[in-house]
Amino acid sequence: MHIVVCIKQVPDSSQIRVHPVTNTIMRQGVPAVVNPYDLFSLEEALRLKDRVGGRVTVLCMGPPQAEMALRKAISFGADHAILVTDRAFAGSDTLATSFALASAVRQIGRDMAVDLVFCGKQTIDGDTAQVGPGIAKRLDLQLLTYVSQIDAVDPERREIVVRRRAEGGVQVLKTRLPCLITMLEGSNELRFATQAGIFRAARYPVQRWDSKAAGIEDPSRVGLKGSPTVVRKVFAPTPNTQRADLISCESGTPEDLAATLLAKLTTRNPELAALLGRAGMQETGR
Amino acid sequence: MNTPAARRPAGRKLELDPRLAAYQGVWVFVEHERGQAHPVSWELMGEGRKLADQLGVPLAGVVLGAPGEPTRQFCQLAFRYGADRCYLIEDPALADYRNQPFTQGLTELVNAYQPEILLLGATTLGRDLAGSVATTLQTGLTADCTELTIDPENRSLAASRPTFGGSLLCTIVTLNYRPQMATVRPRVMDMAPYEATRGGEIVEHPLRLVETDILTKVLDYIPDNRQDRPQLAFADIIVAGGRGLKQPENFELVWELARVLGAEVGASRPVVQAGWVDPERQVGQSGRTVRPKLYIAAGISGAVQHRVGMEGADVIVAINSDANAPIFDFATYGIVGNALQILPALTGACRQHLALTQRAG
Ligand SMILES: Cc1cc2nc3c(=O)[nH]c(=O)nc-3n(C[C@H](O)[C@H](O)[C@H](O)COP(=O)(O)OP(=O)(O)OC[C@H]3O[C@@H](n4cnc5c(N)ncnc54)[C@H](O)[C@@H]3O)c2cc1C
Numbered sequence: 323m324h325i326v327v328c329i330k331q332v333p334d335s336s337q338i339r340v341h342p343v344t345n346t347i348m349r350q351g352v353p354a355v356v357n358p359y360d361l362f363s364l365e366e367a368l369r370l371k372d373r374v375g376g377r378v379t380v381l382c383m384g385p386p387q388a389e390m391a392l393r394k395a396i397s398f399g400a401d402h403a404i405l406v407t408d409r410a411f412a413g414s415d416t417l418a419t420s421f422a423l424a425s426a427v428r429q430i431g432r433d434m435a436v437d438l439v440f441c442g443k444q445t446i447d448g449d450t451a452q453v454g455p456g457i458a459k460r461l462d463l464q465l466l467t468y469v470s471q472i473d474a475v476d477p478e479r480r481e482i483v484v485r486r487r488a489e490g491g492v493q494v495l496k497t498r499l500p501c502l503i504t505m506l507e508g509s510n511e512l513r514f515a516t517q518a519g520i521f522r523a524a525r526y527p528v529q530r531w532d533s534k535a536a537g538i539e540d541p542s543r544v545g546l547k548g549s550p551t552v553v554r555k556v557f558a559p560t561p562n563t564q565r566a567d568l569i570s571c572e573s574g575t576p577e578d579l580a581a582t583l584l585a586k587l588t589t590r591n592p593e594l595a596a597l598l599g600r601a602g603m604q605e606t607g608r
Numbered sequence: 609m610n611t612p613a614a615r616r617p618a619g620r621k622l623e624l625d626p627r628l629a630a631y632q633g634v635w636v637f638v639e640h641e642r643g644q645a646h647p648v649s650w651e652l653m654g655e656g657r658k659l660a661d662q663l664g665v666p667l668a669g670v671v672l673g674a675p676g677e678p679t680r681q682f683c684q685l686a687f688r689y690g691a692d693r694c695y696l697i698e699d700p701a702l703a704d705y706r707n708q709p710f711t712q713g714l715t716e717l718v719n720a721y722q723p724e725i726l727l728l729g730a731t732t733l734g735r736d737l738a739g740s741v742a743t744t745l746q747t748g749l750t751a752d753c754t755e756l757t758i759d760p761e762n763r764s765l766a767a768s769r770p771t772f773g774g775s776l777l778c779t780i781v782t783l784n785y786r787p788q789m790a791t792v793r794p795r796v797m798d799m800a801p802y803e804a805t806r807g808g809e810i811v812e813h814p815l816r817l818v819e820t821d822i823l824t825k826v827l828d829y830i831p832d833n834r835q836d837r838p839q840l841a842f843a844d845i846i847v848a849g850g851r852g853l854k855q856p857e858n859f860e861l862v863w864e865l866a867r868v869l870g871a872e873v874g875a876s877r878p879v880v881q882a883g884w885v886d887p888e889r890q891v892g893q894s895g896r897t898v899r900p901k902l903y904i905a906a907g908i909s910g911a912v913q914h915r916v917g918m919e920g921a922d923v924i925v926a927i928n929s930d931a932n933a934p935i936f937d938f939a940t941y942g943i944v945g946n947a948l949q950i951l952p953a954l955t956g957a958c959r960q961h962l963a964l965t966q967r968a969g
Pocket residue numbers: 335336337446773774849850851852853875876877878879890891892893894895896906907908909910911912913914917927928929930933945946947948
């Protein structure tokens with residue numbers, strides 16, 4: 323089986339700070355990481371390879387330094403890594419990104435036909451969950467999103483059975499290979515990199531493809547030109563000027579504070595008074 | 609690279625191609641599963657009504673499902689929640705959600721009847737479908753919007769959403785492509801008012817796809833055991849705890865107050881990550897959005913990523929030992945104090961209050 327995993331390098335958003343005065347993003351020193359959601363897909367791809375054999379190729383589109391993300395994937399056991407990098411991609415929205423990645427997957431398939439493409443559920447920076455579905459549509463692959471488990475895969479009969487999280491339950495779906503899967507977070511636990519893996523990753527020559535090498539004939543379909551959506555403005559959430567009614571009382575014991583709060587809640591908010599009355603009935607009913 | 613805000617707001621023209629000006633009307637995709645409409649559909653209907661009125665165009669619901677009364681019933685509901693019209697595809701292949709037939713059906717409807725705006729819920733179904741339809745139609749899609757407005761100058765949809773880990777918002781427009789698509793998470797918008805006597809026109813359309821052409825088959829469906837899963841989104845009262853509770857044992861104080869109030873329990877992200885509570889209880893940008901009548905936050909600082917998930921609550925009570933905690937900037941009532949003492953006191957006071965009201969009632 324040939325499995326392609328799309329991984330994105332993202333800024334570690336837990337470390338992003340906004341400048342309190344200028345409202346601009348302070349990017350300096352923010353470490354870049356592999357999008358955490360993509361790691362569940364990488365692990366699942368490696369498990370499938372362990373089960374049925376084959377090859378795992380990791381694919382990333384991004385600036386040259388995104389090579390680090392691919393090296394990381396190699397250290398866990400991916401076989402090949404391709405970085406699609408070109409100035410022409412700057413400003414791509416999800417439609418343009420999925421166009422470029424789909425084109426690269428097609429290119430990868432020339433070497434060895436691709437049976438499965440994995441994407442993360444979503445990214446933590448773009449956070450759209452659209453690139454996966456976008457790639458699937460462009461490559462005319464069956465799309466299985468929010469997969470929590472792969473029950474069976476049969477490379478000979480070209481079939482796969484998965485469990486997919488729906489809103490109110492779990493669907494068990496069978497589909498034809500090739501297909502595109504996005505894994506649900508928490509569905510597996512990423513393995514540790516082996517010594518040999520780390521060693522291989524350090525020396526691994528990550529392939530770099532510009533837009534031509536990625537098979538993109540028409541540069542107007544990527545980057546700003548290929549993006550229907552445009553960011554009009556970026557702004558900070560409006561600070562609420564109305565501060566909380568701070569409850570204090572003379573003695574200030576917890577009991578007094580609690581009583582004062584409850585009195586305010588029930589006298590100033592009639593709806594809450596009714597609700598808090600009902601709540602007790604429920605408790606006695608339990 | 610698809611980080612929206614990483615992009616220069618280029619000086620591109622905003623005039624619409626005349627070919628695209630033919631696209632008119634606002635559509636809301638009516639999501640349903642196992643005979644139940646997802647409430648996000650009616651929240652979107654309320655929002656869609658406002659946009660349609662502002663544009664002076666009709667509002668339509670879109671219903672795809674198996675042939676029969678249950679599916680048609682969703683059209684009636686759509687009218688009662690404000691739709692003027694409903695586009696309906698009934699086909700056995702649409703009995704369960706599958707990407708291929710739903711994408712085909714919705715794409716065909718759009719091409720046939722040309723709406724200018726198409727809204728879907730940012731649910732597992734809605735996100736799966738929206739991404740596929742937008743790519744097939746080659747149009748723009750803005751995910752997880754928190755605010756939708758019409759630009760009065762050029763009638764385009766201005767969709768705002770959090771960016772950069774939620775610390776900032778950005779407004780996104782779709783230029784020279786139609787329809788303009790957006791998804792909105794459940795509980796972000798207000799529910800549309802229900803009018804039992806409202807009706808509308810149903811426009812039927814065939815699905816040009818037969819079962820043998822659909823490559824994905826549903827082998828089974830295992831419904832969630834409702835009792836097992838927390839129902840935060842529709843709880844009237846939520847008691848939530850954060851890192852300020854310090855020890856996992858202390859979280860029991862939150863559970864106790866919740867039990868007395870018949871409330872659901874929520875939590876901030878650090879508490880979930882530390883494994884004190886189930887991830888389904890996380891409130892905020894990467895958790896649930898909630899809209900209770902009362903939200904009690906104990907030991908929660910009120911970081912913007914938490915705030916976006918709960919600021920729709922009618923009344924917010926904050927208990928925090930730091931008078932400068934950001935949560936006091938948007939809470940309704942605040943107690944500056946130690947949650948480990950205030951929570952049990954509040955539990956006691958509520959128990960007493962309830963005993964009294966019950967005796968009185
Ligand atoms: C991309 C991204 C997504 C995120 N998504 C979410 C999300 O969905 N939900 C979410 O909650 N967070 C989310 N976060 C994290 C968020 O930024 C905050 O870090 C988090 O909400 C803080 O949780 P907290 O308030 O419990 O903890 P802290 O920020 O540590 O605050 C603890 C508070 O408790 C108070 N305190 C301490 N002791 C006591 C006491 N004895 N009594 C009363 N008060 C006390 C302190 O004064 C403090 O205000 C996200 C972050 C990022 C970057």
